[in-house]
Every structure is written in C-alpha cells, then in structure tokens.
Amino acid sequence: MSDGQSVLEAGDGFAGDRRTTGGLGAISGPQDPMSQRVTEANRIYFDAIVDRYEADPRQRYGLFGTNARRRYREFVDAHLDDIRRGIVVNVACGTGNMMDIDAELGLSSVGFDIAPKMVELAQRYSPRLFVGDFYGMPFRSGSVSFAAGLGLLHHVYDHVTFFRELYRVLMPGGWFYADYDPNYHAVARLDRHRLLGPVWRAYERWSDKVRDLDNRVTPEIFALADYYAVSEPGLKGELVERTIRQAGFHQFRVIPHSDGPSLDRPRRGRLPHKVLETMLWASGEREYPRRAKNLALIARKGTP
Numbered sequence: 553m554s555d556g557q558s559v560l561e562a563g564d565g566f567a568g569d570r571r572t573t574g575g576l577g578a579i580s581g582p583q584d585p586m587s588q589r590v591t592e593a594n595r596i597y598f599d600a601i602v603d604r605y606e607a608d609p610r611q612r613y614g615l616f617g618t619n620a621r622r623r624y625r626e627f628v629d630a631h632l633d634d635i636r637r638g639i640v641v642n643v644a645c646g647t648g649n650m651m652d653i654d655a656e657l658g659l660s661s662v663g664f665d666i667a668p669k670m671v672e673l674a675q676r677y678s679p680r681l682f683v684g685d686f687y688g689m690p691f692r693s694g695s696v697s698f699a700a701g702l703g704l705l706h707h708v709y710d711h712v713t714f715f716r717e718l719y720r721v722l723m724p725g726g727w728f729y730a731d732y733d734p735n736y737h738a739v740a741r742l743d744r745h746r747l748l749g750p751v752w753r754a755y756e757r758w759s760d761k762v763r764d765l766d767n768r769v770t771p772e773i774f775a776l777a778d779y780y781a782v783s784e785p786g787l788k789g790e791l792v793e794r795t796i797r798q799a800g801f802h803q804f805r806v807i808p809h810s811d812g813p814s815l816d817r818p819r820r821g822r823l824p825h826k827v828l829e830t831m832l833w834a835s836g837e838r839e840y841p842r843r844a845k846n847l848a849l850i851a852r853k854g855t856p
C-alpha cells in the first residue's frame with residue numbers, strides 16, 4: 553500500500569498537489585461537516601470489519617457473486633479500446649474486487665480507498681494502490697479513461713461534489729461504471745412488506761452477525777457509513793440522475809436491475825431477486841425501476 557504519488561509514475565496523470573492520505577484532516581475538496589462525518593465513519597467501519605467483509609453474505613452473494621463479475625467483464629471487454637487510452641481506476645476499491653478481472657484483460661488498474669486495512673488486502677490483486685478520498689482524487693484533469701465504482705454510490709454523501717470530481721479526472725470519452733448499489737425504493741418497500749419484511753430483517757441480522765457488527769462499531773458509525781442504504785432520502789435513480797446531470801454529465805444511464813448476467817437485459821435476474829421483485833409487484837409496486845433491488849450506472853464524459 554502506498555499514497556497516490558508513489559504508485560503512479562511521473563507523467564502517468566498523477567497530480568501531486570491533490571494528494572490525500574486518508575485521515576479526516578487530509579480530505580481535500582469542498583466538504584461540508586456531514587460529508588466529512590460520513591467519510592470518517594466509512595474509514596472507521598471498513599477498517600473495523602475488514603477481516604469479515606468478504607464473508608458477509610451481502611458481499612459474497614452480491615458484489616462478489618458470479619453475475620456482478622460477469623456484468624463488469626462484459627462492460628470492460630466491450631469498451632477495451634476506449635479504456636486502454638488512459639488511467640484505469642477502481643474508486644473505493646475496498647479489498648480489490650474486480651481488479652483481478654482488469655489484470656486478466658491486460659489492464660493495470662490503480663485502486664484507492666479511504667480505509668487503509670481494505671487497501672492492504674487489495675494488494676493481492678494490484679501493487680498500484682493508495683489510501684485516498686474520492687472527493688479529491690490525485691489524478692490530473694482529463695487523465696482517466698475508465699473509473700469503476702462497485703458498491704460505491706450509497707457511501708457517497710455529497711453526490712454532486714463526487715460527480716464533479718469524477719468529471720474533472722475523466723478524459724473526454726472516458727467511462728464511469730458503477731454497480732450493485734441498493735435501490736432505496738425497493739429496499740424501503742421490502743422492509744415494510746408483511747411477508748418479506750421479517751425475512752429481509754433476518755437476512756440483515758445474519759449479515760450483522762457474520763461481520764460481528766455489535767462488537768466492532770457503534771450503531772451510529774454503521775448508520776453513517778452505510779448512509780444511503782439505511783437513511784432517507786436513500787439512494788434512488790432520480791437522485792443519481794439529478795446529481796450527475798448537475799455535475800456536467802449528459803451521457804449516462806441509470807439501470808435498475810435484478811442481478812442478472814448482463815446489464816443489457818436488466819430484468820433477467822437471479823432467482824432470489826426475481827422472487828423478491830415479483831412479490832413487490834404483487835404488493836402493488838408496478839414500476840420495475842422502483843422494485844428492482846439494484847442500481848447500476850454507466851456514464852460517459854462527452855467529447856468536445
């Protein structure tokens with residue numbers, strides 16, 4: 553693990569003046585106090601549960617599941633020519649999920665995260681890692697051809713500031729791929745559902761137990777870290793669309809989906825997701841974008 557300056561060669565697009573070191577005091581970019589609290593809670597939370605992170609069923613069957621990996625590979629494979637033009641970044645890389653796929657496809661991606669212990673584990677997949685904050689990425693403007701953010705958007709408190717920073721670092725024609733964030737419309741409805749609610753909460757308790765959550769962090773830290781998965785207004789397609797547009801992106805697609813193998817057929821999902829979605833339909837939620845449990849986002853910075 554290392555800080556931003558040493559992992560990237562001179563001329564590689566790294567802008568030394570924007571370096572971050574991961575502590576709250578080092579966070580760069582415009583930050584309101586609540587945003588800082590959420591970032592700091594993320595650092596504390598993920599460092600505290602690092603040894604349990606990948607065993608947690610929410611990750612094991614979700615972000616680390618076969619279909620999430622298929623979708624990622626399909627996207628990267630289809631855009632390889634564009635992606636090879638500049639720096640490839642895994643934003644909030646955690647323990648390095650998907651960076652092995654980058655390597656298999658011949659890309660030497662750079663990863664960073666606010667939680668140093670997560671970054672330490674990611675060294676299994678890449679030596680190009682650093683501790684850093686996504687509100688102030690240490691890359692030169694227009695140097696990044698591809699940024700991936702898996703399970704990222706519900707941890708971003710201030711989406712406009714984040715998307716502005718993303719827009720800055722992306723080169724014209726550069727891509728952003730985000731996947732596996734919870735769709736708050738579906739999650740909130742699921743929680744209130746007469747039959748699904750208790751099952752959902754039992755699943756969450758199992759997940760909490762695997763992470764040994766009660767002994768690792770306070771409920772306040774967890775609620776702040778998992779902010780848009782658990783607190784109003786929650787992560788919703790409308791929020792993502794509004795904030796990414798505000799940041800200057802014109803080409804983007806928010807894709808509600810059911811964890812299937814391809815984002816081209818978002819409704820073809822995994823069985824548990826289809827069951828859940830069908831029950832939400834039966835309970836009166838007729839709009840697919842509101843009952844699909846996951847959100848993905850594909851965005852491209854326009855060419856001049």
Ligand SMILES: C[S@@+](CC[C@H](N)C(=O)[O-])C[C@H]1O[C@@H](n2cnc3c(N)ncnc32)[C@H](O)[C@@H]1O
Nearest residue numbers: 594598644645646649665666667685686702703
């Ligand atoms: C749900 S985890 C996803 C990790 C990884 N992308 C994966 O697929 O497993 C969210 C990650 O966001 C990171 N994170 C939260 N706030 C951050 C910030 N301000 N800057 C960088 N990383 C941050 C957390 O430390 C955590 O590793």
